[in-house]
Amino acid sequence: MELFDSDGTNVKIHPAAYTLTPFKKIVNQKNKTLALKELAFIFFYSDYKSDFSDILNEEEKKHEIKTIVELPEKWEISEDVKEAIAFYKKRQQTPSMQLLEAALSFVQKLKVFYTEVDLNERDERTGKLIHNISQLQKGASEIGELTSLLERLKESIAKEVEAASRIRGGGEIGLFEDPD
Numbered sequence: 001m002e003l004f005d006s007d008g009t010n011v012k013i014h015p016a017a018y019t020l021t022p023f024k025k026i027v028n029q030k031n032k033t034l035a036l037k038e039l040a041f042i043f044f045y046s047d048y049k050s051d052f053s054d055i056l057n058e059e060e061k062k063h064e065i066k067t068i069v070e071l072p073e074k075w076e077i078s079e080d081v082k083e084a085i086a087f088y089k090k091r092q093q094t095p096s097m098q099l100l101e102a103a104l105s106f107v108q109k110l111k112v113f114y115t116e117v118d119l120n121e122r123d124e125r126t127g128k129l130i131h132n133i134s135q136l137q138k139g140a141s142e143i144g145e146l147t148s149l150l151e152r153l154k155e156s157i158a159k160e161v162e163a164a165s166r167i168r169g170g171g172e173i174g175l176f177e178d179p180d
Contacts, residue, residue, distance in 0.1 A: 003088065004043035006050070011040040022084035038081055040069045046088045048097055048157065056108040096157045103150055114140065 003017040017023045017039070026042075027035050044050045044065045055061040066075060077085075114136075121130045 003091075004039070004047060006043065006047075011043050013039055020087070022080070022087040025080045026084060034071075037069045037071050039084075041065055041071060042081060042084050042088055044069065046085050046092075048092060048100075048154075048161075054104075056104055092161075094157065094160060096153065096160055100150070100153050100157060103153065107146065107150065110139075110143070110146075 003014045003020075003023070005012045005014075013036075018027055023039065023042075026038050029035050044052050045061065047053065052061055052065055055064065062077065117131060117136065119129075119131060119133060119136075122128060123130055
């Protein structure tokens with residue numbers, strides 16, 4: 001579902017987004033400037049093509065996007081924005097995207113592990129080192145391969161989404177059209 005797009009500096013909102021309940025709730029608020037910033041926030045926070053999609057720490061991601069779209073300092077994600085984020089993420093999910101999300105979560109856990117591992121930690125009972133340093137080095141050296149695999153998966157997803165939105169003759173599938 002292509003409800004949002006970005007040209008690098010601006011977020012473009014497809015008119016159909018204004019008709020969908022989760023987004024309509026945001027658009028119908030009195031402060032239209034805030035509504036547009038919240039819609040931009042939803043795009044940058046949720047879209048797999050977003051420049052912020054590689055930020056796995058939710059608080060860090062929220063803070064960076066909030067700053068870049070110039071939301072007020074005290075602004076917090078409302079229930080309406082949470083609902084719109086969940087809706088948008090669900091509508092764009094493919095099995096490949098779910099796999100990428102799981103892989104990125106795994107990479108985040110690896111990052112935390114390698115950041116926090118204590119190479120001097122010992123077993124209290126035996127006094128032996130808990131971590132095998134050569135295995136940790138081998139794992140660290142394989143991270144480059146993992147990064148390449150993730151990039152190929154992202155490219156595959158982009159092609160998958162593009163192919164799904166195309167119809168015979170090179171046209172685009174309309175929002176309410178059935179591709180079959």
